[in-house]
Amino acid sequence: MSVIIHIVLKDGQLWLCADQAKQIWQCLAVNAAFPSDREECFRWFGKLMGDEPDLDPGINKEFFEMNILRLDPQLLTESGIKCFERFFKAVNSKEEKLKAKHRGYVIDDEDLIGKDYLWQVITVSGEEIAYKAIELLKEVSTAFGPHSYDNISVMGKAMKESTKDHQELENRQMIEADKICRILRVMQEYIKECDRVFTGERQNLSLSRASCDKHICLYIRFQTNGRQLEDIEVTTHTNETVISFKRNLLKRLKGSSINNIKIDLFNNNGELIEISDDRHPLSTYNIRDKTVINVKLSPMGTALASSPDSSSDSSTGSPPRPCPDMQRPESEATLPGVILSSKNQYLEFFLKLHQLVLFN
Incomplete structure (x- = not known):
């Protein structure tokens, strides 16, 4: 055209x-x-x-x-x-x-x-x-x-004034950006504290570890008072909680419930891995890829009728009982981190804030 x-x-x-x-x-x-x-x-x-x-x-x-x-x-x-x-x-x-x-x-x-x-x-x-x-x-x-040579000083002054105006604008933007960062820091600490004091197992990972992070492969050797179980290989990730890791182990065994089985984790050298809080991720306890973990299973309360068998074992017996539901979705839904992550408008707002702070 x-x-x-x-x-x-x-x-x-x-x-x-x-x-x-x-x-x-x-x-x-x-x-x-x-x-x-x-x-x-x-x-x-x-x-x-x-x-x-x-x-x-x-x-x-x-x-x-x-x-x-x-x-x-x-x-x-x-x-x-x-x-x-x-x-x-x-x-x-x-x-x-x-x-x-x-x-x-x-x-x-x-x-x-x-x-x-x-x-x-x-x-x-x-x-x-x-x-x-x-x-x-x-x-x-x-x-x-x-x-124009007579006006060089005037032009220089005009340039300085223009630069000064831009500098003042930039300074104001930096002050506002600093305020935003401080407010976000307060919100971050509040969300982290709410996540920390929540007692149930999380259905949705907290925002501080909302991804699977690094995938790892662990070699599990069982120690029981009864018949020795076969070693198994478990694929997991460093952000999985200890309680979730233990539950997934028991799901691979028959006749096992987390309520009546005590699980202790040991390093390959026999040293006990001291778990201060089952809700912490595996990475907290320095559990890395290709690590050999010795798992000791001990009965708690009412003894089991029989020793737990590997899920791959072909022996007959009562069907596995489901693990108790430790999740509390109603309570978890009230956590500020869950509310923020479940609403698209909140996510878009924080992304825009992030870009604004980076730009300034």
Whole structure:
């Protein structure tokens, strides 16, 4: 489409007028249906400001101020910053703020049209676009014309004031970000404490260990008062709780309930692994991959009718009794960590906060 318009304008010796230019810009740049539309618009308007311009020179300044300088700087691409640069130089040259010299420009008036927008591009656009904007600002801010040397101190002062304003804004943002971090720290400690004092086994892992973490393989050797059980291999993860690990072991045995079996864990050298809290993860007790764990099974309370057998054993007997349900889903659902993780709006809010703090 841009090629057709260019041919019509050139062969018909016509200018693209303000209304038509604005309609095209609004349609393709501001309200683009696809990023490719905006990209094509940037390229085409950049070509309009070439050696043989197709845009009415009398509307360059108006179009630049009313359209290009009102576009969200974050939408600029490489073609977009090139388009901005051509209009920026053309408009300021016509206003005699910039003067062409050899292959570059010299500045005669530091009050360049579009300089504030250029600062916005530097501060909010992507890294590559911001770098090109910095190069453009450097080019037009350091090439002084014969009438601008007297204003170097004024320009330096203006630059310092602009930098000072940005620094003050950054300082305020850092203060607010610090407040947010402190509030989040309070919330983190509150959630961790609620998780710590919860007495039941968790159906949903607490947020501090809400992933399986590192998968590990453990070799289990049973020690019983009765018949020796076969060694088994267990695949688990370092965030599994000790109570869950013990229950899963007993599920592989027949006639075993966690209420009437005491389970002690020993290292391969015979040293007892002292479990201070069954709700702690395996990683708390330095249980690593490929570790050999000696498991001692001792009856508690009413003795078992028979020694527990391996689930792979073919001997007949009473069917395995289910392990008692130690989970309390109703109580667990009231924990703040569970509430936060179960609501998408809370998750999105904290992700945005995280990005905001990182950005600042």
